[in-house]
Amino acid sequence: MKADEIKLGELSEADQDALKHVRAQQDFMLERVTGWSAVNTGSWNAEGLNKFAPLLVKAFEETEAVVELIKTDPIEKVTDKGDLSGFQSGPVMRASARPGAPLQVVMTGHYDTVFPAGTFETIQDIGDGKLNGPGLADMKGGITVMLEALKAFEAGPMKHRLGYTVVLSPDEETGNFASNSLIMDAAKKAHIGLTFEPAMEDGSLAGARKGSAVYDIVFHGRSAHAGRNPEDGRSAIMAAADFAMRVEALNGQREGVTFNVGSxxxxxxxxxxxxxGICRMGCRAPDGPSAEWADKQVRAAFDAACQRPDIHGHVHGGFYRPPKPRNAAQDELIAKVKATGKALGLTLNFNDTGGVCEGNNVFAAGTPNIDTLGVRGGRIHSSEEFMVVSSLSERAGLAALILNRIADGRIDAKKIKSMM
Ligand SMILES: [Zn+2]
Known part of the structure; x- marks a missing residue:
């Protein structure tokens, strides 16, 4: 039987070999991810990120890819004084193989976590087949899954048909401001994107995602002695408060669009x-037109607040993660991945979410993608974060089978991309 005659929900010989491969690696994967979890890689811990990145290089050299670390540009932040300062994050790890192959996949993930050094650094078995520890689910477990899936795929007979670029970022939890251009470059060249954020504990994945914007809005007024010459003063707090009231009043005006002034x-x-006065705010929107509308409203509220006498300011920020709505391409890819899950006896549900991740950015580059292919887990971004241990080989099997299906055409990557 030829590979292209075998349906998505069945196992080809290459599929069976890939599954054998990943299942044999379960203990190795567990050892790897617990070792990785023990190294703190909080998003602002440059030392930890720089210490960890070479571990990724060594691990990805187990594939056939050319592996490199790429220094990132400093991340600009608006300080409490209203000016810009830069933070030098860790490097991006990029691994590319077979750039001339007819089918190209981009695989992304992040090695930073939300936990600063010294806050959450213990790993413990919490029973029920679950392990609690920083970044096990979000997403050092996912990187482990990605890597083992690639190795299983490359051990098979179809690798010449599929090339890939892996981009692992040091700054996803803070918005990918340093790594986005590298993600976009790789994503534009790919037919399909695979990102390894954790799936839910029950195995379900993310469908549509809203877009997310952050803004730092700086207002300048004029100081004066509040007793002696208050008439010379121009309160920047009044301008910031005026702006905040206008922005909060936008909630409920358009379906699915939310605004929140955080500070x-x-x-x-x-x-x-x-x-x-510095207003820091966030905004979420479900699709492109509503994101555009939201951005316009924020800027109009800023302009209105600046109408106060002798007030001026600056708007920093915008939609750093554009929306990732369901469209024909996403629906088709989701259907194919669901069918692939069946080959493993998995029922994969896809639920829409307001949360955002690198899948938004890959989508913005014009590439359909599934972004929750990592381990099953839960309580992420808290000290109760856990990973379901057996899901390491389960999800590596799923990802390997997806790669096999893209390579042998059961998942028609070019057609799906053309549906964007
Ligand atoms: Zn994550």
């Missing part, structure tokens, strides 16, 4: 008219 950094002593 106002402003002011000091009560006898000084405050000259600086």
């Amino acid at each position: 106002i950094d402003a002011g000091g002593a009560v006898n000084i008219v405050p000259e600086l």
Whole structure:
């Protein structure tokens, strides 16, 4: 029987070999991910990120890819003083193989976690087949799954048909501001994207995702003595508050679009008219047109607040993760991955979410993708984060089977991409 005669829900010989491969690696994968979890890689821990990146290089050299570390540009942040400062994050790890092959896949993930050094660094068995530890699910487990799937695929007979670029970022939890251009470059060249954020504990994956924007809005007024010459003062807090009221009033005006002013950094002593106010806010929107609408509204609210006498300011930010709605390409890819799950006896559900990840960015590059192919787990971004241990080989099997199906055409990557 030829590979292309075998349906998605059945196992070809190459599939069976790939599954044998990943299942034999279960203990090795567990050992690898617990070792990785023990190294703190909080997003602002440059030392930890730089210490960890070479471990990734060594691991990905187990594939046939050319592996490199690429220094990232500093991440710009608006300080509490209203000016910009840079943070030098860790490098991006990029691994590419067979760039001339007819089918190209981009695989992404991040090696940073939300946990600063010294906050959550223990790994413990919490029973029920679950392991608790920082980044086990989100997403050092996912990187482990990705790597073993690639190795299983490359041990098979169809690798010449499929090339890939892996991009592992040091800054996903803070928005991929340093790594986005490298993700976009790789994603544009690919037919399909596979990202290894954790699946839910019950195995379900993410469908549509909203887009996410962050803004730092700086207002400048004029300080004055609040007792002696208050008439010379121009309160930046009033401008920031005016802006905040206008933005919050936008909630409920358009379906699925939400605005949240998270903080106002402003002011000091009560006898000084405050000259600086910084509003930090977030916004989520379900599709491109509503994101555009939302951005326009935020800028209009800013302009209106700047109408106050002698107030001026700056808007920093915008939609750093554009929406990833369901479309024909996503629906088709999801259907194929569901059918692939059946070959493993897995019922894969896809649920829409307001959360965001690199899958948004890959979609924005014009590439359909599945973004929750990592381990099953839960309680992420808390000290109760856990990974379901057996899902390491389960999900590596799923990813390997997806690669096999893209390579042998049971998943028609070019057609799916053309549906975008
Ligand atoms: Zn993550």
